[in-house]
């Protein structure tokens with residue numbers, strides 16, 4: 001079981017998933033969520049459950065009423081605006097005392113930028129309070145504004161195991177064994193310096209591994225920094241002179257068994273533009289390899305085995321657990337989060 005952290009932003013969808021005047025139903029953190037976009041273009045999210053008899057609103061349709069987009073329930077036609085306020089109860093007779101505006105469907109905070117749509121996970125999905133954290137700000141990481149490649153898969157594993165895999169340096173030469181990345185025979189000892197960051201930690205900027213051919217494709221003298229932040233995002237920011245290549249992963253727990261893995265690539269290297277199909281192929285292949293390993297792992301996890309955590313290769317996964325715990329405690333005690341991660345030098349062979 002993965003405990004899901006609330007009061008944080010999670011990637012909900014890609015902008016292109018949400019067409020104007022359309023909606024889709026999705027499970028996020030085990031909760032039914034309707035994601036939609038008004039005809040005016042604003043993304044919105046509602047609890048995907050009609051307050052009347054519980055029918056998923058996403059099974060209904062979107063309509064226009066008094067100049068605004070509304071969601072119409074398929075059961076009795078009640079209508080809800082993007083802010084969740086009920087706009088119509090068709091069965092009411094003229095002069096009825098019930099005011100539909102007093103009925104609401106829970107509405108969630110959303111943020112859209114760079115072709116991505118985030119949702120703020122409230123503590124209580126039935127009665128969400130407004131977001132307390134500012135939305136994710138990719139800033140200069142979103143080189144060129146929009147990702148040049150997007151790869152998305154659903155892993156059949158709980159969130160914590162997928163994050164553990166994401167932070168695991170030791171599987172590279174095995175799961176991703178291929179001539180342009182790593183091979184078991186080419187392993188060498190590495191030492192990486194880490195430091196705490198806002199809601200996570202960073203492998204501080206360094207020259208990337210010399211035993212990886214893919215970095216050579218970037219040319220020049222690359223320097224890379226890898227950052228992890230709660231709830232479940234990680235990015236690698238490679239600088240090559242004034243140019244950048246950024247790989248970013250966002251993990252969204254759909255429920256206790258499924259985690260959506262979205263990988264985004266941003267770059268402003270003209271020499272890489274004509275290789276875009278190749279880069280996309282590489283990203284898809286990488287993620288497919290991780291997904292296949294997740295499926296193997298899932299077979300064992302049904303038996304709830306005890307697992308081992310070794311130094312230093314598993315230290316980042318241990319830090320993730322510590323970060324989660326610290327976040328949960330800060331929330332329970334209603335105080336500011338204090339980052340428990342120490343600066344450290346970690347060593348491993350990959």
Ligand code: FES
Nearest residue numbers: 050052053073076
């Ligand atoms: S269940 Fe939605 S209108 Fe009745």
Ligand SMILES: [Fe+2]
Nearest residue numbers: 165175176290
């Ligand atoms: Fe991997």
